[in-house]
Amino acid sequence: MRFVMDGEMPEYLLAKDLILQIIGEIGVAGATYKAMEFGGSAVEGMNMDERMTVCNMVVEAGGKNGLIAPDKTTFDYVRARTQEAFEPVYSDGAANYVADYKWDVSKLEPLVAAPHSPDNRKKARECSDVKIDRVYIGSCTGGKTEDFLSAAKLFYRAKRQVKVPTYLVPATQKVWADVYTMPVPGCDGKTAAEIFEEAGCVSPAAPSCAACLGGPRDTFARMNEPEVCVSTTNRNFPGRMGHKEGQIYLASPFTAAASALKGFVCDPREYM
Numbered sequence: 001m002r003f004v005m006d007g008e009m010p011e012y013l014l015a016k017d018l019i020l021q022i023i024g025e026i027g028v029a030g031a032t033y034k035a036m037e038f039g040g041s042a043v044e045g046m047n048m049d050e051r052m053t054v055c056n057m058v059v060e061a062g063g064k065n066g067l068i069a070p071d072k073t074t075f076d077y078v079r080a081r082t083q084e085a086f087e088p089v090y091s092d093g094a095a096n097y098v099a100d101y102k103w104d105v106s107k108l109e110p111l112v113a114a115p116h117s118p119d120n121r122k123k124a125r126e127c128s129d130v131k132i133d134r135v136y137i138g139s140c141t142g143g144k145t146e147d148f149l150s151a152a153k154l155f156y157r158a159k160r161q162v163k164v165p166t167y168l169v170p171a172t173q174k175v176w177a178d179v180y181t182m183p184v185p186g187c188d189g190k191t192a193a194e195i196f197e198e199a200g201c202v203s204p205a206a207p208s209c210a211a212c213l214g215g216p217r218d219t220f221a222r223m224n225e226p227e228v229c230v231s232t233t234n235r236n237f238p239g240r241m242g243h244k245e246g247q248i249y250l251a252s253p254f255t256a257a258a259s260a261l262k263g264f265v266c267d268p269r270e271y272m
């Protein structure tokens with residue numbers, strides 16, 4: 001299956017919005033045991049963290065794997081991490097696809113996946129009456145360096161305090177270090193950790209899956225009550241983050257940060 005995302009990416013959209021658009025279109029079984037290939041100018045313009053967000057969530061549509069054609073961005077990323085030789089793999093030039101989907105990303109809006117399925121696609125602005133109890137920014141899908149930089153940028157612009165507990169869980173030790181040491185572009189040299197502290201977020205936790213997998217009651221940020229959470233994670237099934245009656249809205253780091261400031265599910269354009 002091929003998914004082509006062309007057009008200029010609006011400043012208020014992230015890769016999470018694009019993959020939620022796709023999953024909402026084809027459903028959680030729409031790519032069962034199929035490869036999902038992503039292309040188009042919007043995808044080509046993504047850094048590796050954003051590409052990982054898209055490919056990470058193919059399993060939420062039943063996909064066997066997610067593919068983006070290797071390019072300079074890919075090669076630079078790999079060569080910065082290994083001296084080993086590697087051979088890039090591409091689709092056959094004359095390949096026949098089971099299905100072709102195309103979007104102009106400039107016409108898309110910030111999305112959420114409402115409870116209790118990743119394909120329950122809704123526009124964030126359509127859920128503005130949903131009061132929330134917490135926000136969770138983390139996981140393999142939504143806890144990468146770019147995810148925290150994006151959330152920090154929105155907090156910095158807004159110059160406001162969060163209205164609900166906002167939990168931050170880096171995906172790896174490297175990401176954790178980036179949160180504390182990497183200046184956020186356009187934010188006067190401040191690190192994400194400094195911006196999060198000013199916004200009133202809970203201090204970034206040690207790298208782990210944490211509440212994304214539910215876990216025991218003492219798991220960091222676990223939902224032990226039937227609360228409503230906006231989360232950058234990849235699944236929102238009943239009980240996924242703890243309590244079986246918890247309500248999980250999947251969203252981009254922009255939408256998660258905006259929702260933390262509002263106390264309701266919030267379109268990030270309100271703060272951008």
